[in-house]
Amino acid sequence: MQLDATYADLNGASVFITGGGSGIGASLTEGFLMQGAKVTFVQRSDGTAFADEMEAKHRNRPLFIKCDITDVPALKQAVEDAAAAHGPVTVLVNNAANDKRHAAMDITAEDWDWNQSINLRAYLFAAQAVQPGMVAAGGGSIINFSSISYMMGNAGYVSYVSANAGITGMTRGLAREWGPERIRVNALAPGWVLTQKQLDMWATPEDLDAHLARACLKDHLKPEDIVGGVLFLASNASRMMTSQTMVIDGGVVVTG
Known part of the structure; x- marks a missing residue:
């Protein structure tokens, strides 16, 4: 992966990434390591091999x-x-x-609660956990991943779409509440990023063509396309940016 910008303030920064060993998260971990950050990542599956790979590649072990x-x-x-x-x-x-x-008609109360516990609830409690340390450090940056799925009104995963709409609301509420402590909270909404999971499970040729037809830029997104925006939001380059949602989707949706 090649980075087009270096942020001096990220060198040595303590960074915590959920789901940081696969898909988009793996690219994020690598991007921060390349900036010299001290990265911790969590996930359910074993990430030891990925940590080994990053250490060998960048001499900076997450x-x-x-x-x-x-x-x-x-x-x-x-x-x-x-x-x-x-x-x-x-x-x-x-x-x-x-x-x-x-399908919306198939969701049980247990399904809904499980989905929200991953896609929304965990975001709040991770933010709550880092807040005291950020206050003590004089500030910090929280980046909440949302999705353009709710902006498009996509069907077929209403619980996920609902959670992503909720993430932008949570982002604004936390940004307002914690702004006096110099804690910035922003959301980042990617478009359809073709991780291996997406390619294996849902990316049919027909759906890929239809999605690309809606985009201004006629290239599919890769995980590394999201890294630059996250590094910018994490760094002092965006020090007066908070309570915002940044979209990286090749121009599928329009904000503002």
């Missing part, structure tokens, strides 16, 4: 902590462990999500 983000006490403990290893977390990237397809 700290992997196995954690199910729906387990709030475990998530808060992971933040404490990250702070013990790297200093207070000053950049939080709430990236982990699950966009499992489902």
Whole structure:
């Protein structure tokens, strides 16, 4: 991966990324490591091999902590462990999500609660966990991953779409409440990023063609296309930017 910008203030910064060992999250972890940041990432599956790969490639090993983000006490403990290893977390990237397809009429109360626990609830409690350290450090940046799915009104996964709309509301509420502490909170809404999971499960040729037809830029998104925006939001280059939603989708939706 090649980065087009270097942010001096990210060198040595303590960064915490949920879902940071695969898909978009893996590219985010690598991007921060290339900036010289001290990265902790959590996920349910074993990320040791990825951490080994990053250490060999960049001579900067991320700290992997196995954690199910729906387990709030475990998530808060992971933040404490990250702070013990790297200093207070000053950049939080709430990236982990699950966009499992489902018909609205098939959802049970248990399905809904499970989906929201991953796609919305964990974001709040991760933010809550890093907030005291950010206050002590004099500020920080929280980046909440949303999605253009709710802007498009996509069908086929209404619980996920609802959560992503909620993420932008949460982002604005936290930005207002914590702004006096110099904690910035922004959302980033990617378009359809063709991770291996997407290619394996849902990216049919017909759907890919239809999506690209709606885009201004006629290239499909790759995970590394999202990294630059996240680094910008994390850095002092965006120091007066908060309570905003940045869209990176090749021009599928229009904001403003």
